[in-house]
Each structure stands twice: as structure tokens, then as C-alpha cells.
Amino acid sequence: MSIPLNQLAPDASGTIESIQAGQELRRRLAGLGLRSGIRVQVIRQSPLNGPMQIRVGHTDLIMRAADAAHIEVCPGP
């Protein structure tokens, strides 16, 4: 069962199932290491619905919830 990345709680992680975004955004994401099958961890959420901090491999990224909503993840360890 997959959920959008922005619904993953801080400290939870998951594996990317699919990315439902246009080619442009998909490429940006891939450039930063976000692709299907990759494990991501949510580190924290900034207050007032601000962006979220996620960790992919050794890289920490910030992204807005609106963009994260395009990424379907399967929650897991």
C-alpha cells in the first residue's frame, strides 16, 4: 500500500514506488537521487506547513509538500 511522501510522518521511512510527475520534475528528482526503488527517510517538517526535510542516501534535501505529493512511497523500515 503506497501513500504520497508528504503524508509520511517525521522519522518514518519508505521506499519510492512511483513518481507521478511531469518529465521535468522527474528529471530534477532523479538528479537528486529520487527514483523508484530508492529508500527515503523523512527527517522533519518545518512549521506552518512549510517544506519537509528528507534524506536519500547521504544527501539531505528540502522540498515542499506540493512537490512531495507527486512521490508515492511504500512505508517501511
Place this chain on the structure above:
Amino acid sequence: MKRIVVLGMPNTGKSTLFNRLTGAGAHVGNWPGVTVDLLAAKILLGDAMVEVIDLPGFYNLHGFSEDEAVVRHFLETQPVNLLLIVLNSSQLDRQLALPLQLRELGIPMCLLLNMSDEANKLGIRIDVPKLEAALQAPAIPLAAKYGTGIEKVRSELIRLLYEHPKLTQANDAAFNQDMQIELELDDLAHRVVTNPITLPVSATDRLDRVLLHPWLGLPIFFLMMFLLFQAIYGLGIPLQDGMGWLFDHLKSRWLEPAVAAWPGPLKSLVLEGLFDGLGTVLTFLPIIAMFFLLIAIVEDSGYLSRAAFLTDALMSRLGLDGRAFVMQLLGFGCNVPAIMGTRIMRSPALRTLTMLIIPFSLCSARLQVILFVVAATFPARAAPIALFSLYLASFVMAFLTAFIWRKRYRNHEPLLLELPSYRLPTWRFLGFEAWRATRQFIAGAGGFIILGVLMVWFLTHFPFNVAVAGPQTMAGWIARGLGPIFEPLGIDNMLSTALLFGFIAKEIVIGALAVIFSVGPNDLSGVLAQRLNWVQAYSFLLFTLIYTPCLSTIAVIKQESKSRKTAAIAVLWPLSLAWLTSFAFYQVARHLL
């Protein structure tokens, strides 16, 4: 001449390497069809002069962002000898995508595995010979920041240039076919990179827990901004004042006696036109240098992306991002360096929008005018309230502007920023940015500023046989012509003539008023108090705060945006907004009171 390009993803240490290789000799190069500034330098490698060009950081050769288009355009049109690809050693699992794509261009490559110090600390091991064999290119571990490995890079470059003496044009087909490299990437990374099993909770994580804390984060951010502001302007403004003093001294001691015998108009042209124009340009230098010095420290530390994280909730609603807010806050010292500081943003739309809001920041020059007029026309009890309300107006105008223009300058790039681990700045390179920015300011904005000063000089001095800035001068004529426009704001001809001076630099408005009313600066307060009631005074202050930014600000907006249209908007929009605001205030207040 032989030519090497430096390529890599953002934040891999390209600039650091470039500076190490080229020293301070870099200049901004011009390339056909390339709209962004590229740094280039000529260096001696072995016995040949070689041109080294630093391309913008990019993620994907086939991507759609502005920077990616620049890189592609450059490689399509310019033949080169060698691609120098900078990679972050601790992120090879994704960064190796770049050499895999670039390999298709058919140009000799050399890989630099930078930040090897951090990779070592993280316990990441890289099998360099295997990597070299897989990509058919030499790979050199490097820590550009500390200089480890630089000599090796230099000698390898000499060897490679000897081996590939001819410029190679990129293979055109490679730009069109976007190969599926993901499998190969995973496979390659798997074979050459060994990750440690567990990462120690790094110092960055611990720091982030405090600095990005849900409740503490923002207060700490404002505290940091306050300290940064104090550091920049606490040091910069005295330097600026010192420079101004030096110039006045030079003028009265040396220049004035030298031209004493010249005919009046010519003397005035030299003293009040040329020399003051030059002085205006030069007094900005210390503050720009200071600004870039300290901003470089903050940027290098990795905190700037964190500031974006903290303030994005507000700024994204205005079509901006957190970095815009940082520059807006720093603009309260002086707009000029803050506008140049928008260079940290890559999206042109975002940068332009930020450049349009920064001029509303109540800079220290406007503060001088406001303090003077408030003290002269407001009762002591009301003065702090007036001042505070003007600061408030400054924010309201900036946010209103962003809100209104956000559709036009829509930023299509999503906010996807890397949070680099916290780093200490490398002292050796700190001065570089500051030096470069000041040089660019002189070259890019200096001429424009001097021309503008000359223009205002002419308006206020011609014809030469009447009182300076008096009703018979061109400025007086213009003020009379504009009278009907300023009258509904409660601003008379004499005040509007002073506003014309304020276009050069806001702080000279007071001096100009003294000239126009022909009183000494000490008696000016009294004259203002007599002529203006507080409603008129406040209307004048609102107008002074909002209207057309000073000449130097316009000049850097033009220089940084490379667009006359943006510069024109930056003149006309605040002017209209100022008129509307003062009009609304004056008419309402007059009828209520």
C-alpha cells in the same frame, strides 16, 4: 588556445577548485548565446596557456532548467580539449550519472573525486582503478577546500592536454538521445563505492536539531540575521562614511583650489557633477565588499539553505523562497549589495521578483532622511510610532509587490534544495567573492551612476546664471510641471525638487532641501516645522520611502538582470505605488483631521 571546462552538480566544490587552479585572475567571460555570467581564466599548464571555464552547476545534461540549458548550449557551440568533472565523493551513487551522460559527447574527460575528506570521515571507500576502467577516464581523489590533490590534478591536466592537443567538438547526437543510464548507474556505483554499515549521528544532525527546531528555529534565524546585519553594516557603514569623508576632504583640499580659476559652469560640472558621481560609486565599495565577505561565510556554512527551510512557509505564498527573505532583510542596510546577493538564486524569475521587492527595504540612507523629518515635524511622543509605521509600510509594500507580480514572474523550478552538512569557511578564498563583486559593480554600474548624477546635476544647475535648484532651473520647471501631480499628495514644488535629488542617493535629500530653502542644515528643522504639518510630512515620508530606488540600486538591477525592462519596472512600479499610497494617506488624513 587550449580549453578546459569545469562541470559538476551544484555544491560539489567547482568554484573552490576553479579558484585553486586559477588564482585571482578570473574574469567574467562572454560567450555567444549565453546569458549568464561564466567565469573564465587563462592559466599556464606546462608550457601552454590554457583557458579554464567554470560552467554553472547542473544535475542532468538533458534537464530543462536554465543552468542546464546554458551548459548544453555551451557544449554544443564551443569545442574543448577536456571536460573536468567535479564529483562529490560521498554522493557518487547519484553523481556518477553525470560522467555517464557526458561520456556520450566523445570529449576526453577527467574525473575529480572531490570532498574526499568528508567521504573518508563517513567511512566511504571508492575503488578508483575500477572507476577509471569503467569510464575510460582518469579519476583523482581531491579535497579542493584543503588543497589536497591539487598538484596531482595539475600534472594530470598537463599530461591529458599533451595527449589530446586538439579541440574536440561534442558529438551532436548525444544531446538528443537521453539514454537510460539508471541501471548502469546503480551497477557502477555498486561496484566502485563501499558504504559503511551505519553512519554515526553526525554533528550536522545534532546542530539541525536545534537550528531547525519547530519553535526555536525562527527566533534563532532572526537572531542570526540580526547579528549578520550588525556585522555587515556595523563595519560597512563607518567605512562608507570614512570614504565619504575622504572624498569631501579631497574635494575641498585639492580639487576645489585646483579648479578655482575655471569658469563657473565648468567648475560646477567637475565638482558637483563628475566628482560627486565618482564619489557616489566609490562610497558603495566597502559595503559591497563587506556584504559579500560575510554572505560567503553564511553560504559556505550551509545555513542559507536552512534559512530557506525555515521561512519558506511564508515566502512560498508570495511566489518567493526563503533566500529572498534573507536578501530582503539584508536590504535594510543597503539595497545595492542585497540585490547583487540575489545571485545565490538560480531561477531568473525568482531573482527578478526578489530584485523588485528589495528596494522597498528601508535602507540606512532613507532612514537618515526619515529621522530628520520626523524629528522636525512630529511631537516627541509620536515620533517612534511614525518611524515604526514606516518600517511596517516597508514590509507591506514589499509583500504586496511580490503578491501582485508573482504570476508574471512565476518560478517554475520547484524548491528542491540540498541541505549540505555544516562546513567551516575556507579563509583563503573568502576575499575572492568580495573582490569580484566590487569589480563587477564598478564595471557594470559605475558608468550608469556617473551619467545619472551628471543628468541631475544638469537639471538642477541649468541655466547657469540662476540659483541652484531654484524655480528658474530646469528642475524648477519640471517641478512646476509636475505640480498638479504632487499637489494631491500635499507635496509642494520645493519638496518635489528635493525628491529629484533623492534619485541620486536618498541621503542627499536633506542636503538638497537645505540648498533649495537656502538655509543652513541647522535651521532646516525649523523651516520644515513651519512649512509642513504632520500629515504633509508623513505623506512626504511615505513617498520618500516607496518611490523610485536610488540610482545605484537601479544600476545594479540593470546589471544583474541584464534587462532594461526589469530596470524600467523597478523605476516605474515603485513610483506609481508611492503616488497611490501617499495620495490615499493624504486625502483620507486631511478629511478626517
